[in-house]
Amino acid sequence: EDQVTQSPEALRLQEGESSSLNCSYTVSGLRGLFWYRQDPGKGPEFLFTLYSAGEEKEKERLKATLTKKESFLHITAPKPEDSATYLCAVQINAGNMLTFGGGTRLMVKP
Amino acid sequence: GAGVSQSPSNKVTEKGKDVELRCDPISGHTALYWYRQRLGQGLEFLIYFQGNSAPDKSGLPSDRFSAERTGESVSTLTIQRTQQEDSAVYLCASSLGSLRTQYFGPGTRLTVL
Numbered sequence: 001e002d003q004v005t006q007s008p009e010a011l012r013l014q015e016g017e018s019s020s021l022n023c024s025y026t027v028s029g030l031r032g033l034f035w036y037r038q039d040p041g042k043g044p045e046f047l048f049t050l051y052s053a054g055e056e057k058e059k060e061r062l063k064a065t066l067t068k069k070e071s072f073l074h075i076t077a078p079k080p081e082d083s084a085t086y087l088c089a090v091q092i093n094a095g096n097m098l099t100f101g102g103g104t105r106l107m108v109k110p
Numbered sequence: 111g112a113g114v115s116q117s118p119s120n121k122v123t124e125k126g127k128d129v130e131l132r133c134d135p136i137s138g139h140t141a142l143y144w145y146r147q148r149l150g151q152g153l154e155f156l157i158y159f160q161g162n163s164a165p166d167k168s169g170l171p172s173d174r175f176s177a178e179r180t181g182e183s184v185s186t187l188t189i190q191r192t193q194q195e196d197s198a199v200y201l202c203a204s205s206l207g208s209l210r211t212q213y214f215g216p217g218t219r220l221t222v223l
Contacts, residue, residue: 096158097169
């Protein structure tokens with residue numbers, strides 16, 4: 001069974017304190033791994049897609065990396081506006097839907 | 111350009127009533143998905159449309175749930191005889207094709223009393 005696990009469930013950081021969020025997956029044939037940001041009361045906002053091990057993508061203070069078993073979302077010098085829930089999802093070769101992890105709730109304090 | 115829109119944004123209903131939730135995808139997006147997000151839980155896939163056909167309905171939790179799509183446009187998710195466990199945020203997403211990035215709408219928060 002395809003599984004996606006995110007850790008930690010919650011993360012509190014001080015502004016400027018860099019850290020990483022983890023997404024580990026067990027799937028039969030990965031087509032793509034997606035990172036989304038979700039603010040309270042809103043739908044997920046697309047951040048990155050990664051397709052193969054070794055791939056990296058960056059956007060502002062965020063950098064996503066992918067290995068054969070996990071993905072990391074690195075947050076460099078976070079700001080309070082980075083506070084949100086970060087969702088990881090996988091799409092497998094045999095299907096079209098996304099399978100999501102439980103998310104990491106990030107809180108950045110000034 | 112316009113993103114995915116959903117209506118209503120909030121719906122409160124009584125147990126046993128039927129509800130219809132609407133999704134307007136991004137123009138030109140042929141693939142459309144419905145997901146459910148229950149409080150404190152991850153997103154669960156419900157159904158996938160390619161055009162107006164639904165090749166994957168595997169996530170629909172019971173026969174009380176159904177969905178249809180008109181061409182490559184609006185989709186409606188219908189829940190009949192609602193139960194309290196149906197309370198959740200229902201999210202719609204669309205993409206240019208079945209294996210492309212999915213863009214989500216703001217969701218409809220359904221509360222069944």
